[in-house]
Amino acid sequence: MAIHPVIAAVTERIRRRSQPTRQAYLARMTHARRAGPVRKSLPCANLAHACAAAGTSEKAALTGGEAVNIAIVSAYNDMLSAHQPLETYPAILKQAAAEMGAVAQFAGGVPAMCDGVTQGEAGMDLSLFSRDTIALATAVALSHNVFDGALCLGVCDKIVPGLLIGALAFGHLPVIFVPGGPMPSGLPNAEKAKIRQLYAEGKIGREGLLEAESRAYHAPGTCTFYGTANTNQMLMELMGLHLPGTAFVNPGTPLRDALTAQAGRRAAQLARGEHLAPLYEVVDERSIVNGMVGLLATGGSTNHALHVPAIAAAAGIVVDWDDLAELSGVVPLLARVYPNGSADVNQFHAAGGMGFVVRELLGGELLHREVRTVAGSDLADYAQAPYLDAEGQLAWRDAPATSGDMTILRPLADPFSADGGLRVLTGKLGRAVIKTSALKPAQHTVQAPARVFDTQEALQAAFKRGELEHDFVAVVRFQGPRANGMPELHKLTPTLGVLQDRGFKVALVTDGRMSGASGKVPAAIHVSPECLAGGPLARVRDGDLLRVDAERGELTVLVADAEWAARVPAVPDLDGEHWGCGRELFGFARALAVNAEQGGGFIAACPPPSVGAPVMAVEVGA
Known part of the structure; x- marks a missing residue:
């Protein structure tokens, strides 16, 4: 398939730059894949521990060694609106897996903090490092090594990148990401921003501000502005890690539940060997570039200038900001969603959403089309939108051919701007x-x-x-x-x-x-x-x-x-910045943090000396 020359050139530059680290990563993943499920060769006591709490049928399936076992790793908690809907998903996923003759076990939970709660507070100092902590927690969840695939449940800012970084250490497994969806629209974002400014000017008090904020953030689901959380969902679509059209379906709806169940069925299919798509084949140089193109075309969060290099590094791929900047020069802005406009993600979704964006970008030769995804081997699958047919069954159809609202979403021939901004x-x-x-x-x-x-x-x-x-x-x-x-x-x-x-x-x-x-x-x-x-x-x-x-x-x-x-550089007064609210526990993370262009966290990928060496290593950034 033809591809824009700049997209091709950036992809090739990344491929050449990454060759040593990528080859080392792939060698480890193919070694792990050949080894097969460890569960089948576990000593009896180990295997008994792994299924001691399982039901009779699940225990028989696991000890018999023929059924596939899917790990569920979730960021559920019921304080944060984006993750509260995930409470019911494991039961849906387990039932769907059972329908396929598979078993799904809840392998582990990962922390999920909310930048909206911690903004301006001491806990915000743990926010970026929570990404790497989530990656470690994901690895711990999968370290029992009794799984044939994984389902990662998460939504918000550091959670999805952390889950993906951790899952890439087990890249020989097929992995599907399962989102929760945005809350219904509340107070319009432009009005919320205006009230915040009035409060900053002292023209309204705390009571008025709290009333407005509570109207904006009012129900289960992701916040409806196009910040880091919703940019994560876009990224998972463009990288082929969601089922098509999954990102912005509201929680608590029949369509959302149908998509969740289908993710469980699809994970079982992939793990059983039908259309096998191990994570290391889905996440490659082309899918990383596709994700960056989507980021630019939709005006996504600047936080992904940190997260994309960190995700790429976990797969042995080296990405820098010059790659983003060069892509930005040829990728037009197709969406205006708050803060780049007044609309929210529900309105974006109604106007055509991700299916429209993918079709337009494919038509302009701005995406790699023939890539491995959890849905198949053609990104055109993601130019479709899910729906429930007359019998209530999940199906997909082509995304709308025209934008439902030109103030929110535009075709490639008439973008909001010629570059990605x-x-x-x-x-x-x-x-x-x-x-x-x-x-x-x-x-x-x-x-x-x-x-x-x-x-x-x-x-x-x-x-x-x-x-x-x-x-x-x-x-x-x-x-x-x-x-x-x-x-x-x-x-x-x-x-x-x-x-x-x-x-x-x-x-x-x-x-x-x-x-x-x-x-x-x-x-x-x-x-x-x-x-x-x-x-x-x-x-x-x-x-x-x-x-x-x-x-x-x-x-x-x-x-x-x-x-x-x-000039002599200023010396910081960081007294009080490193203790309280758990910050004293993260001294090692501050000491080992790499620079922002490498991802800013304390985990950094480097080429291992041989197959069998640790997937992730820690290095001190420059």
């Missing part, structure tokens, strides 16, 4: 990424004096004192993974948005993260190397003239070279 910035201050899809053209370049802060709270305090009523570039430093775990600086969005709305030219430069729902204010984020690893951002002083230029890809400080070289 993600740029890489380089210069005296290091490397960073900036999301431009929600910015006006006049906001693409900001040159203004620096105001330097070591915390987002310090910036907010300056705002409340009336000290920020001017053009400036906010530098919020010592927010990288080694400093404090790289928390999202979501609280800055309303504050900087207020100042921008007042007519001031403002921008943010930080070695931290912004929310996956950010984008209104120009933000050069993930600056690498981070300040605590010798990054030049630690040399910036109040009043330095900074230039953030998304058009030219420039992130620099206009200070004479001699003066700049003579």
Whole structure:
């Protein structure tokens, strides 16, 4: 099949760059695949332990050695709306597996924290590291080594990347991801953002803000804006790890339950050898590129500039930000979903959703079509939408040929913009990424004096004192993974948005993260190397003239070279940043964190010396 020359060139560059690490990974996976299910050769006492709690029929199937056994790994908890629906899924999946003559066992749970709950709180410092913790927990769940396939249940920000990184250590197994779906639409996102700004300005009180937030986040399911959680679901579709059209079906509906059951049946088929699709064959250089194309075409979360390299590394594939930037130059923006527009994901789904996007991208030769997926070997399967027929049976049909709402979703011939809106910035201050899809053209370049802060709270305090009523570039430093775990600086969005709305030219430069729902204010984020690893951002002083230029890809400080070289980097005061709310347990993670372009966590893939060596190894980032 024909493919756009830039897509082909980026894919080939990734393939060549990754050859040593990818070949080492594949050697380990093929070795594990040849070994077959360990369950069949387990000593009797081990096998008895593995099925002691199983029912009579399941025990007979497992000890007989012929039935396949599917692991269920879930991020269920009933505090977080996105994961609460997962409570009932294991029973559905077990029944579906039994219909196929298979067994499904709940292998383990993984932690699932919510950035929405921890924003601006101490727990946010554990957020990025929770991804790697989830990967480890997934590996522990599968380490009993009695499974022939796996079903991974998760939705939100770090959970899906963590599940996938962990599952890739068992890439010889077929793995299907099972999402929960978004909650029904509540308070419109634009109105929610306006109320947040009114609160930041002191024009409404806590009671009014809480009432609005409760109308926005009001039911089981994923938050309806297009942040990191919903971007995860897009990514799983484009990488062929969901059943087609699964991402944005609401929980608690007959269609959602039918899709969940079908995931269980399909996992049993794959594990039994019908249309076998081991994870290591699904996740390759082409599927990683397809995921990046989907990220750009839909205006997805900037957090995936961290997650995609980390996922790729777990499969022995080396991806960097230049790959994303080059793809962004040829992938048009087809969707406007909040914060890149006013619509939510339910409206996006109703307008044509993922099936429409996939068909348009395939038609423009912007996706690799002939790739292995959990549905088959052609990505065109994902240009379809699921439905229940007149008998209530699950079926698929072609996605709509035209957009149901041109303000939300557009065809390739008439995109919202000609590029994907993600740029890489380089210069005296290091490397960073900036999301431009929600910015006006006049906001693409900001040159203004620096105001330097070591915390987002310090910036907010300056705002409340009336000290920020001017053009400036906010530098919020010592927010990288080694400093404090790289928390999202979501609280800055309303504050900087207020100042921008007042007519001031403002921008943010930080070695931290912004929310996956950010984008209104120009933000050069993930600056690498981070300040605590010798990054030049630690040399910036109040009043330095900074230039953030998304058009030219420039992130620099206009200070004479001699003066700049003579400056002594600032020393952070991190007292109180490393203890409380469990942060003291993650000192090792901060010490071992790799840089943002490698994923920012404490797990990094490296080539093993031989087959049989550990799949994942820890390395100290530069």
